[in-house]
Amino acid sequence: MLKICITGGPGAGKSSIMSLLENILQDRGFHVCIVPETPTELILTGIKPGDCISMIDFQEFVLDKQLAKEKLYEKMADYCDPDKLVIFYDRGVLDCLAYVDRDIMEKMLQERNLTFSEVMDYYDAVFHLVTAADGAEEFYVWNDPSKEDVGNNAARSESPEEAIVKDKKTLEAWIGHSHLRVFDNSTDFSGKVDRVVEEVFNLLGEPLPKKIERKFLIEKPTQEDINNMGCSSASNIIQTYLVKKDENVERRVRQKGNKEEGFTFYYTEKRDVSNVERIEKEYKITPDEYVAYLSEADTSLHQISKVRYCFIYKNQYFELDSYSFSEEYALLEIKINDIDEEVELPPFIKLVKDVTGDKNYRNSSIAKNLSF
Template sequence: MMQIEKTYCELAQMSTKNCLIICDRGIMDATAYMKPEQWEEMKMKNGWNEIELRDNRYNQVIHMVTAAKGAEKFYSTEHAVRYESPDVARNLDDMASQAWVGHPYYDVIDNSTDFEAKLIRMISTVTDRLGMDFRERLNVNSKKRKFLVRELPSLEAIDMAASAETKGYPQFQDFDVVHDYLATPGQKTQARIRKRGQNGNWTYTHTIRRYLQNNESAETKMHITSRDYTNLLAQIDEKHQTIYKTRRCFLWNDQYYQMDLYKEPCQERCKGLILLETYSTIPAMEPLDLPSFLDIVKEVTGDPYYSMYNLSSKVWLQNTKGKATVSHDSIPNEVANGDVHQEATSNGDHDETNGDINGLR
């Protein structure tokens, strides 16, 4: 498999046209078909690590959930290469999807729609990642939603949830994440760099967001080298503090979640902060089937107080003076002009005076 991928990459590099290489399977899929100790032995013999195999090797991973989960009437073993029973297929699907948890650009396409819509959703995730605008043709209305979590559940709480016939804490992957915002020539451009890794193995990303007309923005994300990352550190915006987080990635009912646990050193308002993110076609503020083992305080989608850009700002709270300016992540053009504001609340959700988030202290 690795040799085949290498061959296609070499062919793509020789081409004078832009190329997109789509792999039907990836290296991590193999872990679903072997024992964990066999996989660990293979990694050790070949000097592999999962950051390289999973995160750096592929720019995007899309897991298409088997029809045996949610579309059983369409699952058939009459297919030439499909011989697993539905139960076996579901088990392999769980293991294969779990193998990719932690990839920075991982999408799970379930069977909540018919097959044609499922394909459109899959294609849309690719075009979005490539920055290609097919909104009218591939309108799936999937938006990021963000939730404030009170605290991590204790082991006792997890056991109680499991005994109540609900799933306990699922398998997860933890990553160390460091974000820095860079100085830019104007307010209509935002730039940041990120390093993300496990056990001393890192991936590096440079993101540039440009704000356009009609409240729209164009974002470019680029994988960069360690050397590029080090050079860009010289451009850090001194008005922003470095953000340190543990990012916990997991699957819950075939929905992919990322939970950010903010770490010190950080500003006072970030101490103990835990934010859960996922993508959904269900509009913001409408009920969503969230992980039952988490104590969700409220939804904070679009709330400028919980924008990472504002959380990293050393002057944002002082500049609001009783009002919270909508962040660049929300309504960019008006913010750039200083026209739009959102009233700050004082109902116990957050304290503008000292920056402490009630319920997290």
């Protein structure tokens, strides 16, 4: 079991990065739990510092709820393979130090028979994501009382200046942890994401996800072939393409899962960099947000329904998409670091042709007439 605290200043990209990590790790066969940010939960349900609740009293609420959630999620190891369990905490216990003095926090912990070192050692790693207000100011969104738009977090009331102060206090709270890593805004957000993903995979001892995509049209494998792949995961996926707001940006929503195990929902934007490389931004969304996005569906395109099988062959990580509309063909993908890198296909794969870079074999193109 790997427990990682994702912390940092307001508007640092924690939610987006955890959503991406969840998607990548689930495809690798990991069970991922994301523990939501406690202060935001409390504020949105009406418990917030103000006239009747002081900041110290509010942090007492936060601490009790956070400790209870951590005990709850740690029990997940009893229900699944602990070697395949990753828990991301959206902020941890010591984040309270950004709002109360250290002596007050120490007293709060003592009342619960805890020490700073015990709380710090609870997490295998702490990732501090620097607020966008510090180095990427144009991307910092907050609930500015002078504007109607509350951005992506109605509970975020910190101005950019306040966000930077909170960011530094939060970082100071975790100094001393044996695996504290800081991810600043020295690159664009995509680069920031890549650095976080690399650190997670290093901790897991897993090979890093690749960036360049090779794609092959293959004969559709039989169920026996699929069972013999030693798949790490199989996911039911429904993709719906949305009306473009920018001609160069592809937009879609995706439903992943089934009735027995539950569903997760994602919003994705893709922009071409070259024929084989695309910049992708993906966010986990709520069921209500998913339904709202469906109202923006591009009615000229069909929904894509497929099953994605993920497997490893000779240390190569493959994704095989089996589509409901075709009994004859399927698509096989692998991501690599260099377009000239040699790819060895499994012997049970019957190759029809290499379609790398061929836009006709993108899902958005297939959605036009549901055929290859």
